[in-house]
Amino acid sequence: MMLTTHLPSAGAAAPMGLRPTSNWRRFRVSADGFPSFLPKQVEKIKDPFARKLATRIERVPVQISSDSCIMSSCVKPTTEEKTNPVVLLHGFDGSCLEWRYTLPLLEEVGLETWAVDILGWGFSNLERLPPCDVASKRDHLQQFWMSYIKRPMILVGPSLGAAVAIDFAVNYPEAVHKLILIDASVYAEGTGNLSKLPNSVAYAGVYLLKSTPLRFYATNLSFNGLPFSTCLDWTHVGRLHCALPWWEDTTVNFMKSGGYNVRSLIKQVKQKTLIIWGEDDQIIDNKLAVRLHCELPNAIIRQIPNCGHLPHVEKPNDVAKLISEFVQADC
Numbered sequence: 001m002m003l004t005t006h007l008p009s010a011g012a013a014a015p016m017g018l019r020p021t022s023n024w025r026r027f028r029v030s031a032d033g034f035p036s037f038l039p040k041q042v043e044k045i046k047d048p049f050a051r052k053l054a055t056r057i058e059r060v061p062v063q064i065s066s067d068s069c070i071m072s073s074c075v076k077p078t079t080e081e082k083t084n085p086v087v088l089l090h091g092f093d094g095s096c097l098e099w100r101y102t103l104p105l106l107e108e109v110g111l112e113t114w115a116v117d118i119l120g121w122g123f124s125n126l127e128r129l130p131p132c133d134v135a136s137k138r139d140h141l142q143q144f145w146m147s148y149i150k151r152p153m154i155l156v157g158p159s160l161g162a163a164v165a166i167d168f169a170v171n172y173p174e175a176v177h178k179l180i181l182i183d184a185s186v187y188a189e190g191t192g193n194l195s196k197l198p199n200s201v202a203y204a205g206v207y208l209l210k211s212t213p214l215r216f217y218a219t220n221l222s223f224n225g226l227p228f229s230t231c232l233d234w235t236h237v238g239r240l241h242c243a244l245p246w247w248e249d250t251t252v253n254f255m256k257s258g259g260y261n262v263r264s265l266i267k268q269v270k271q272k273t274l275i276i277w278g279e280d281d282q283i284i285d286n287k288l289a290v291r292l293h294c295e296l297p298n299a300i301i302r303q304i305p306n307c308g309h310l311p312h313v314e315k316p317n318d319v320a321k322l323i324s325e326f327v328q329a330d331c
Contacts, residue, residue, distance in 0.1 A: 035059075038123060039243035041236065049100040050237045053115075057096065057123055062143050070130060072144060073123035075099075075115040078107055084154050084177045085112040086327060087145075091159030091310070092185070093209070093251065095122040095241045098158065102312040105320035111327060114153075116144060118164055120250040122241055132250045133257035134167060141168055145175050152177035154327050158312055159284075160185045163260035170265045179273040180323060183281050183309050186266060187288055191259035202252045209251070210242035221282050222309040234313075266295045273299040274326045276319060278307035300326075 033055035034042050042054055059071035075096050077085065086106060090098045096115035106113045117124055119140040120132030130136060141164070145153070155176050157165030162184030169176040197205070208214060216235045220226060226234070241247060273296050277289040286303075293301040304311050304318050312319045 037125065039240055041240055041243050045236055045240070046233045047100065047237060049104070050097050053097055053100045053103065059123070059125060060148065062140060062147060064130065064136075064140055064143055068128070068130065070119070070140065071125040072119075072140070073117040074144075075103065077112045077114055079110070079112060081110065081112040083112065084152055084327070085114060085149055086323065087149065087153045087155050088113065088115040089118060089155070089157045089161035089164055090115075090121070091161050093121050093242075094159075094161075094238065097237050097240065098310070098313060100237075100313075101316035102320050102323075105316055106323060109320070109324045111324060114149065116141070117241075118161070120254050123244065126244075126246045126250050129246060129249050129253070131257075132254045134260055137164060138168055138171060142172055142175065145172075149175075154178045154180060154323075156180040156182070156323065157184070158182035158310060160260065162186050163188075163262045166262045166265050166269060167260065169271055170268045173270055176271050178326065179269065179271045180276065180326065181273060181292070182276045182311055182319070183278055183284055184275065184288075184292055185284055186260075186262050186292065188260070189263070190261040191255050191257075194255045195258045197256070199252070202256060203248060206248050206251045206255070210239055210247070212239070215239045223314050224280055224306060224308050266292065267297065269296055269298075271298070274322065275299055275301040276311055276322055277301065277303045278309060278311045278314065279303050279305050280307055281309045283309040 032043065035057055037059060038054060038057065045051055053075060056075045057073055058076060059073050061069050062072040063069050073096065088099045088103065090096060096117050099115045103113055103115055119137045152174065153176060155165045155169060162181040163186050165179055165181065166186060169179055212235060215238060216231060219235045219238060220231050275289060275293055277286065279286060289301060289303065293299050302322050304315050307315045
């Protein structure tokens with residue numbers, strides 16, 4: 001198995017073989033091929049892999065109730081396979097652009113791969129301000145799965161996305177064939193005291209959350225020794241969705257809802273699980289990887305050396321190889 005795509009240098013060309021897929025619903029696109037619903041700040045992003053994946057983001061209708069439909073953002077697969085599809089989630093307040101390096105590698109080895117934005121984050125149209133609590137996020141993902149994926153999937157969750165994946169797998173086991181958890185944030189007790197903040201304080205905190213200095217600091221902490229220019233560009237990628245007009249409202253809604261607390265669900269996971277962990281994670285203690293491995297009933301663990309909190313961004317070749325081997329292990 002050859003995984004040949006590598007991280008680009010500044011100004012490098014986008015990888016060959018990646019093409020936009022057809023839309024359920026047509027949107028205008030810019031001269032660079034970006035869908036019109038993306039914030040205009042996408043034009044300033046330099047990372048060619050992020051720019052390429054951004055051209056493939058679509059909004060598809062997801063019916064969440066008899067009278068409510070959300071145009072939900074995702075990246076659809078370039079091919080449909082008979083095997084279980086791989087569905088990629090993202091971390092807290094992120095988007096499908098997290099997978100700009102690893103998704104093409106998974107497609108390169110023939111895996112049907114989706115990247116799905118979790119309700120409340122990413123680039124979905126949330127103008128009507130739907131609730132974005134845990135139950136709503138779970139129900140939205142389930143409706144997306146029923147509408148478009150329709151087969152047991154390999155569900156991949158990095159960071160807080162691992163809590164989303166565990167919550168979903170326990171509640172809808174028929175939808176999940178296997179789990180892959182990456183530097184999993186699964187031992188936090190929700191959003192804690194943030195849920196009790198007055199609205200004015202909550203909105204002030206959320207405003208700070210999207211600020212470039214704070215995001216730059218978090219990006220720098222997530223990786224090992226990024227050059228300043230790369231860290232700044234990756235900061236722009238990571239906060240692009242924050243420019244959407246409903247972002248503050250949906251983020252406050254989630255924070256005040258209490259967030260994810262999946263500690264009691266970990267031992268209920270029945271699916272075979274792969275744990276991937278960056279050995280140099282500065283955000284979540286490496287010891288929690290061992291604890292998670294011990295508590296999950298059917299899990300294997302693989303650690304990646306010289307790697308921080310987001311291996312699928314920092315070490316995409318390693319992550320793609322581990323995912324593809326895990327997916328194909330029982331084929």
